Amino acid sequence: MKRPLLCISLLVGLLLAGPAVAQERSIIATVNDNPVTDFDLKARVNLWKILGRKLDGNSRKEALDAIINDYAAIEETKKARAQPSPSEISERLGRVAKGLNTDYKGLDAKLKAQGASLSALQLQVAGEIAVTRLIFGKFQEKVKVDSTEVDAKVAELHADIDRQVRDIKSKIASDPRLKGVTVYDILEIGFPIDKDSMSDAMLSSRIVEAQQVSKRVNGCKSARSAATGVFNVRVGKTQQADGAKLPPPMKAELDKRGVGKAIGPFRSPEGVQLWVLCKKELFKPKVPEIPPPTYPSREQVEAYLTNQKVVELQKKYAGRFRNSVLVEIRDPAYSN
Numbered sequence: 001m002k003r004p005l006l007c008i009s010l011l012v013g014l015l016l017a018g019p020a021v022a023q024e025r026s027i028i029a030t031v032n033d034n035p036v037t038d039f040d041l042k043a044r045v046n047l048w049k050i051l052g053r054k055l056d057g058n059s060r061k062e063a064l065d066a067i068i069n070d071y072a073a074i075e076e077t078k079k080a081r082a083q084p085s086p087s088e089i090s091e092r093l094g095r096v097a098k099g100l101n102t103d104y105k106g107l108d109a110k111l112k113a114q115g116a117s118l119s120a121l122q123l124q125v126a127g128e129i130a131v132t133r134l135i136f137g138k139f140q141e142k143v144k145v146d147s148t149e150v151d152a153k154v155a156e157l158h159a160d161i162d163r164q165v166r167d168i169k170s171k172i173a174s175d176p177r178l179k180g181v182t183v184y185d186i187l188e189i190g191f192p193i194d195k196d197s198m199s200d201a202m203l204s205s206r207i208v209e210a211q212q213v214s215k216r217v218n219g220c221k222s223a224r225s226a227a228t229g230v231f232n233v234r235v236g237k238t239q240q241a242d243g244a245k246l247p248p249p250m251k252a253e254l255d256k257r258g259v260g261k262a263i264g265p266f267r268s269p270e271g272v273q274l275w276v277l278c279k280k281e282l283f284k285p286k287v288p289e290i291p292p293p294t295y296p297s298r299e300q301v302e303a304y305l306t307n308q309k310v311v312e313l314q315k316k317y318a319g320r321f322r323n324s325v326l327v328e329i330r331d332p333a334y335s336n
Helices: 008-015 018-022 038-050 059-079 086-099 104-113 118-136 147-174 200-216 220-226 248-257 298-317
Strands: 027-031 034-037 181-192 239-242 262-268 271-283 327-329
Touching: 027 038, 027 059, 034 038, 034 059, 038 059, 038 104, 038 118, 059 118, 086 104, 086 118, 104 118, 118 298, 147 298, 181 200, 181 220, 181 248, 181 262, 200 220, 200 262, 200 271, 220 271, 248 262, 248 271
Parallel strands: none
Antiparallel strands: 027 034, 027 327, 181 239, 181 271, 262 271
């Protein structure tokens, strides 16, 4: 079942419905017979935030002015029986919902969740349509975009997109996480000395044995056979280590000797040890691919520039229709 369309005269009723019931109800002003409440101002400000508008100065005072201007523009179009129709407002709301990746129902929920309201958006849309209609109807304004303007904007947008792509590529290139990690596979060959037998003579003997084994080592797989005939030799398991975290002297010596060669002997808590570099491998994460940039078409740029000029005209004429309505400011804080 389709949602029934609401006529412009019911916009005020919508503004006072739904979540507003539970909100602050103080009346800030009236426009003809239409009350503008504190909630209406909050909803308009929150709506601007959702739509990405930058807020400057007193946003609540700006919201009141905008709401008054919307009512005034709508009232002015009524004189010529050219007020925005429910279908026009509904169609515009549908485009807004699509731009926010949702539908009409989702738009309503999204607005409520962020402190705005569908009625606030309906009034704003009706006001924009009314002002635009007056600009091109009553005031006979013309909006024209020259090809030179389009060319300049296209070049500007292309340059900006290219710069963003370069910045992204530069960040990727300089990301230390993407430079990779050199992993060292190393093997320990231990020559333990019993604590009861520890002496300089025993230590020297074990060092000589380790030196002999070191000469015979030709790869980690040959470690056990290289130690054949030597008493109490312990060949450990291969360990992996980040090359950047190895002690610099040890790393330098491993690099100097190369894969398959032993370094040492070194003293260890248990006696003497050798270290064998089994493998050294650089692991680099996959660099994310940057898709080719998508540039706006000339038609899109021309439509954007046209819309910008319409927005400027809307600002120019926004406050010119207040003589169509009776405005009464009830809150002194908004009287100036």
